[in-house]
Amino acid sequence: MRRADRARNPDARTHAMTTATATADAAPAAPPPAAPGFLPASVPLTTLGLALASFMQVLDTTIANVSLPTISGNLGGSANQATWVITSFAVSNAIALPLTGWLSRKYGERKLFMWSTLAFVIASFLCGIASSMGFLVFARALQGFVAGPMYPVTQALLLSIYPPQKRGQAIALLAMVTVVAPIAGPILGGWITDNYSWEWIFFINVPIGIFSSIVVGRQLKGRPERLEKPKMxxxxxxxxxxxxxxxxxxxxxxxxxxxxxxxxxxxxxxxxxxxxxxxxxxxxxxxxxIVNLRLFRHRNFSAGTAAMVVAYAAFFSVGILVPLWLQRNLGYTAIWAGFATAPIGILPVLLTPFVGKYASRFDLRMLASLAFVAMSFTSFARSHFNLDVDFNTIALIQLFQGIGVALFFMPVLQILLSDLEPHEIAAGSGLATFMRTLGGSFAASLTTYAWTERGAVHHAHLTERVSAYDPSTMQQVAALGGGDPQTGAAVLERMITQQAAQIGFNEIFHLLGIIFLCVIAFVWLAKPPFGAKAGPAAAGGH
Known part of the structure; x- marks a missing residue:
């Protein structure tokens, strides 16, 4: 079997997962240019509309993962072509992210949110009615492109309707929503595909997107914004x-x-x-x-962004490998793989509101370090997994990693934005989000490649110990097949392949554990204070 064939299926799921988490927990956008004191008619309703749009967009990047085999089968595509359904979204999304600042300056956050959300609805509908793999790839590329501005603009609008003292809680709320969405995606996608049809994983976006666009558009009508004519x-x-x-x-x-x-x-x-x-x-x-690279002159921004990119890439490598390993090595179905990984979202949902409220009372570098220690511990724990590990152990490790997730994003995001000038926050947020998105996307491909390669190396080493000229060995092989040497050889090959993949899995998680510990050094290169600088932008003006 060629190396390419062994790698094909993991690649497809890999890029779907990458895009998902890449959008989730994005860096908080700049405090918006709305005049201080502007409030919508209903803050809870506006928050609901913004949260639903964010949830929809993040959910859609993972909900298709478990449906790829069904989609490629129905549309007559290969597993390799199914990968492009995911890749087209990832590349388009990463390219569109840096355009967010230019678009918001030209058209305003409110209009950009409304039109990008409605465009996402249209692209989702096109995905649902696709009758060929080529058209679905095109629709997914369009969907990824229009989704680029959605999350940063959602953050900006959410921050604008809360007073400065409550913005940490607003960020925590959005982080909680986007932590849950990637976890719910595979479970919901598997359930919809099994009980209805894969098209509905895209069609469900239509009513949600229309509702969010209308609600936010009406609630924020009259919101003051300073429009410009920026040069492209x-x-x-x-x-x-x-x-x-x-x-x-x-x-x-x-x-x-x-x-x-x-x-x-x-x-x-x-x-x-x-x-x-x-x-x-x-x-x-x-x-x-279009991307202000001069922002790296700021110490905290450089240190925080480096920590964010490396830690996020490692974090998402975990999110990629565990579901793949559960399905390929342990024989879990897509839905049960989702159930096994879902506990990672429990503690973030419970702890994130408290982190948002009380984090400022602690040294943010210490909170981030605790997050990385927790993630390192869980990675080292997985490096000792074997093919007999039970569901409860897997779920317990996922649950404990939730501590790291809850303490990771908010402190690191605040650190990297802390020493930017008020007028630089929008560009800094976009640049950090852009780099983190690329880091996650690249890590997805590299992690899957590394797992495939290490599996191939260990497969070669294990097969060296099996000799067709050793009578006792051939007798044991025949016994595996109930007396049939050919059947026994097939069984042995399957066992060796699984064991080789398991060894490669363990090696990668040992490396990820080391990486999480090394990231702590980046965080401590930053210097306090980590509060936002005073200025019009920080106050909500422009």
Whole structure:
């Protein structure tokens, strides 16, 4: 069996999971430019509309994971083509994120939220009516692109309707919603696919999106916003699209094309390297860059963003590998894999409101360090798993990791935004979100590749111990097949493959445990105070 064939199925699920969590827990957007004191007619109703839109968008990035085999079968596509259903969303979403600042300055947060949410509804409907794999890939790319501004703008609008002293709780509320959504996605997607049809995983967005758009649009009508006519950085956008797109496609196709033995992969690598180099140089010298890389001159922003990107990539690698391992190695169904991983959301739901309310009383570096220690502990615990591990043990480790999730995002986000000037917060939020999204997406491909490769290496080592010329060995092989040597050989091959994959799984989690501990150093490079700087933006004005 070729390496590409072994890698194909994990890649498909990998990129779906990546996009999901990449959007969830995004960096808080800048305090919006609304005039201080503006409140909607109903703060709870507006909060509900914003939360539902966020939940819908994050949910949709994972809800399709478990349905990919059914979708590709119904539309006559291969497993490799099913991967593009996920990849198209991830790449488009990452490319659209940096455009959020430009769009919000030109059209305003309220209008951008309404139109991006309605566009998401339309794209979801197109996904549901797709009759071919090509059309579904196009619709998913459109869906990912219009989803790019949704989460940052949702954060900005949510912060604008709460007073400064309650904004930590508002961020915590949104974080809680987006922690639950990726967990609920696979369970809900499996249930819908099993009991109805895969199209409904997209159709359910239609009423939710329409409701959210109408409610938020009406509640925030009259919200003061200062519109501008910003210059579009076309060169920055073009090099960003080429560089990120080529790099993501390279990572997606690497396993299938046997990496740099393929001319296509070499060409993609050259395009990505040149485009990203030009992008960095241009953005550092342009007066109005689409991505303001000069923000890295701030110490806390640099340290916090580095911690966020590395820790998030490791965190999402966990979210990718565990469900894959449960289904491939332990034989769990998609729904039961979702049940086993779901406990990770319990403690964040319970603790996040308290973290948002009381975190400012502690050193945020200490809270983040505790988060990384908890994640490291759970990673090391998984590195000792075997093929006989029971459901309760898996669920308990997931539950404990929830402590890390609850203490991770909010403190690190506040650290990285703490030393930005008020007028830089919007750009800083967008840049941190953009880099974290790319980090998660790239980590997805690399983690799956590493698991496949380590499994192949250990498979080779284990098979070296089996000799077809050893009579006692062949006798045991025949016994595995009930006396039939061929059946026994097939059984043995299956056992070796599972064991090799398990060893690779354990090695990767041992490495992830080390990575989480190393990230603590990034956090402690930051210097207090970590409160937002005073200024019009911090106060809610512009």
């Amino acid at each position: 950085d076309y060169i920055g956008l073009a090099t960003l699209v080429l560089g990120v797109g080529a790099l993501q496609i390279l990572l997606d196709l690497g396993n299938d094309e046997d990496w740099f033995r393929s001319q296509l992969i070499v060409v993609l690598a050259i395009i990505a390297a040149i485009s990203l180099a030009v992008f960095v140089i241009w953005e550092l010298t342009d007066k109005d860059p």
